[in-house]
Amino acid sequence: MTTAAINRTGSLVRKPLVEFLDNRNVLSVLCMIPAAALLLTFLTYPLGLGVWLGFTDTKIGRAGLFIGLENYVSLFDDGVFWLVVFNTLLYTTVATVLKFGLGLYLALLLNNHLPFKAILRAIILLPWIVPTVLSAIAFWWIYDAQFSILSYMLEKMGLIDQYIDFLGKPNNARASLIAANVWRGIPFVAICLLAGLQTISPSLYEAAALDGATSWQRFRHVTVPMLMPILSIVLTFSVLFTFTDFQLIYAITRGGPVNSTHLMATLAFQRAIPGGQLGEGAAIATAMIPFLVAATLSSYFGLQRRKWQQGERDD
């Protein structure tokens, strides 16, 4: 009788189709379709396809045959591959340490009471939002062997006698690329950590100060533990994206001189696309996955710890 009553008022007439679509489960499936279709087709499937290609000898324009572990065996005996793994680990470690050291320092500076704080924050993020390749080109020019402005400044200050060959020598090139990566990464780390710092209540610092804690002790025993959850997540993202970096290297050195700055991603690209060895390139890309899984797991445990610290239940 109630439905009829409502019908008579005319406000709530529902067709069976509408009723069916409004079912929670039906609607859920419908809502998930666009995202699921795109992600399954262009993310999950290629992820699997990439692993499969690593076991084949596919070349551009020719479908490959299954050759088992041959790609990996040849990579295992390939000196260049091991050099590249070393480069990648070195690049990731040094860049991450510097980014977090300097980023945390910048975040602590910004966490003070400052005039024009919003504008400062906006300016600091600039290196991060500008397309990496384009700022990399600017660094390429700054590192130019003949017309480097850095060398010019150092020479004027009397620190060096002749211009530095930034990109011509292996270790110089590595250091230059790490500097460029750190330059781009600092804003991201600093702004994320700043957001974390701002959630720490000032009363904690006051309480610590009343108990006689020095500023270092306040940093070590209040700031660091309170910042740890967000730090671990930002760290995971940073490690992940530094490890798989491609743009900076490709734009500035293309892996040279003599492969000393090649990372796994650039080597995979070089062998697969210009080199045409899709199978081998895919094998190199697949070899990155174990490292990524390790980084992801640390992120997962970072999340767990955060909930525990906030006294939330794990849902």
Next chain:
Amino acid sequence: MTETTIDRAATPRAADSTGMAYLATLPRRVVTIYTPLAVFMVVLLFPFYWMAVTTFKPNDELYNFKANNPFWIRSPTLANVEKLLFNTNYPEWLLNTMTVAIVATCLAIFASVLAAYAIQRLRFKGAQTIGLMIFLAYLVPPSILFIPLATMVYGMGLYDSNWALILTYPTFLIPFCTWLMMGYFKSIPYELEECALIDGATRLQILWRITLPLAVPGLISAGIFAFTLSWNEFIYALAFISSSENKTVPVGVLTQLVEGDVYHWGALMAGALFGSLPVAILYSFFVEYYVSSLTGAVKE
């Protein structure tokens, strides 16, 4: 986290006006805060300054540090900009990048809003697991996907077309946007939706008329973030596009402006400057949204 992302960015600012800042004297603040901050700013901004200076320098000044002060331009010229705009495919690259970034962003936002609503509000069976999987998808970097994607794109006949990029960019946009929108939907009180349900609205009507209007800041954040991510994307655009007129700005500037061993630094810097400006201008209008989406996604 029950507050909204905007709230989270905004509330602490009220708190930091108190604290123990009054204890530091001005000279002390100059040494410990302002000087290091100034050094950071100079280092972070110098490459942009250098980009701009190089763009407007004539060649004889550019390659002669002895006779000219390299930090200043004596006779500014637009020759490099003119070369970029009229002698290269730069306008086409710009148009391609715009098209790809806008269409990919819209596609990603559409898919993400529906997915986030289903996960966060409809709470179907397994919603939590799906949410976690979407987060994991964000951790899959383009560097390990571009080779299989290149073969797929070629097989689908999309090679060297904008569609190759429009369809692949959502793979890194959707996870991020979904995660962000889930955080926003979480912050909207259930009661509003329950009221609408009692009034006889369908769930899609609720999403369209109640939830989405309340989540507009989240939509803007996600949109801005997705747009800049698409604008900056490089490896897919490098691998899937071959002809000059179909390239995007980052790829075009890097691959087409370098002719053999001759680097036209003026034109290259002009390309870098004018490729960065659109996204920098857009960013300057929506800084707060951008920052909140960046920090919100990390803290979620």
